[in-house]
Amino acid sequence: MLENSIFAILSLFLIGGALMVLLSREIVLNAFGFLIAMLAMAGLFALLENSFLFLAQIMISAGAVVVLSLIAVTTINLKRDNLPEEPNKIRWIVISALIVSPISLLIYKTLTMVNRKFQETVDGYGTLKVIGGELFSSWVLPFEILSVLLLAAMLAAIVIARKESEI
Amino acid sequence: MSQEPFFLVATLLFSIGLIGVMSRRNLFAVYISIELMLSAINLILVTFSRLLGDMGGSVIVLLLLAVIAAEAAVFLAMIIQLARAKKTIDSDYFSHLRQPKESL
Numbered sequence A: 001m002l003e004n005s006i007f008a009i010l011s012l013f014l015i016g017g018a019l020m021v022l023l024s025r026e027i028v029l030n031a032f033g034f035l036i037a038m039l040a041m042a043g044l045f046a047l048l049e050n051s052f053l054f055l056a057q058i059m060i061s062a063g064a065v066v067v068l069s070l071i072a073v074t075t076i077n078l079k080r081d082n083l084p085e086e087p088n089k090i091r092w093i094v095i096s097a098l099i100v101s102p103i104s105l106l107i108y109k110t111l112t113m114v115n116r117k118f119q120e121t122v123d124g125y126g127t128l129k130v131i132g133g134e135l136f137s138s139w140v141l142p143f144e145i146l147s148v149l150l151l152a153a154m155l156a157a158i159v160i161a162r163k164e165s166e167i
Numbered sequence B: 001m002s003q004e005p006f007f008l009v010a011t012l013l014f015s016i017g018l019i020g021v022m023s024r025r026n027l028f029a030v031y032i033s034i035e036l037m038l039s040a041i042n043l044i045l046v047t048f049s050r051l052l053g054d055m056g057g058s059v060i061v062l063l064l065l066a067v068i069a070a071e072a073a074v075f076l077a078m079i080i081q082l083a084r085a086k087k088t089i090d091s092d093y094f095s096h097l098r099q100p101k102e103s104l
Helices: A002-023 A027-047 A051-076 A089-111 A128-135 A140-160 B004-023 B027-052 B056-086
Strands: none
Touching (some): A002 A027, A002 B004, A027 A051, A027 B004, A027 B027, A051 B056
C-alpha cells in the first residue's frame, strides 16, 4: 500500500515535470521541469530496487546534465522578446498528440504483453558490486566503445563552441 | 505491485517527449524533450531488468546515462553557438543548410 502511494506521488511529479517542459514558454521553467522529472525518475529507480542506478541517475542526470543546461540558459541570456513566438502552440500540441497517441497505445500494448510478475529479488540485486561485475565481464566491449564516444563528444563540443568558428 | 503502472508512466513520458519534439519551436525545449524520451527508455529497461531478475538491463541503463551526458555536451554547445550567431533559439531561423531556390 505504501509502495503504491509512493509510486503515485513520484509519477505525478514525473508527468508534471514533463508537462512543464512541454507547455512552458520560459526556458528556465523548462529546465526546472526537467530537474523535477529527473529526480522523480531516480525515485522510480529506487522503487525498482536498483540502488546504484538511483545514485547514478541523481549524479549524472540531475546533477550534471541539468546543471549544465542551467549554465547554458544563463550563458545565452535571452530576453523574453527574443524567445520564439509560437502563436499556435496549443493547436500544434493537440495535432501532434493526435498523431502520437496510436503509436503510444501500440507501445503500451506491446510492453504489457509480457506475462510475468515481480518476484522477490535475489541477494545483492542492483548493488554496485553486482552491476560492476556484470559490466566488466560480459559488457566490456560496449564500455570501451562508450569511452571513445565520450572522447568524440568532448572534442565535438570544444570545436563547435569555439568563438571564432563560423556557422 | 504489478509492472503495468511503470510501463504506463514510461509510455506517457515517451509520448510527451515525442509531442514536444514535433510541436515546439524553441530549440531548448526540443533538446529537453529528446532527453525525456531517452529517460523513458531507461525506465522501461530498468523495469524489465527487475521483472526478469537479470542485471543486463541495469548495465545498459548505466551505459545509456553516459550517452545522455555526451549528447547533452554536444547539444548545449550547438545551442550556445547558434544563439551567439543569431541572438535567438527559434528553430525557424536556422536554415543555412536549405538549398537555395535559384539552384533548383
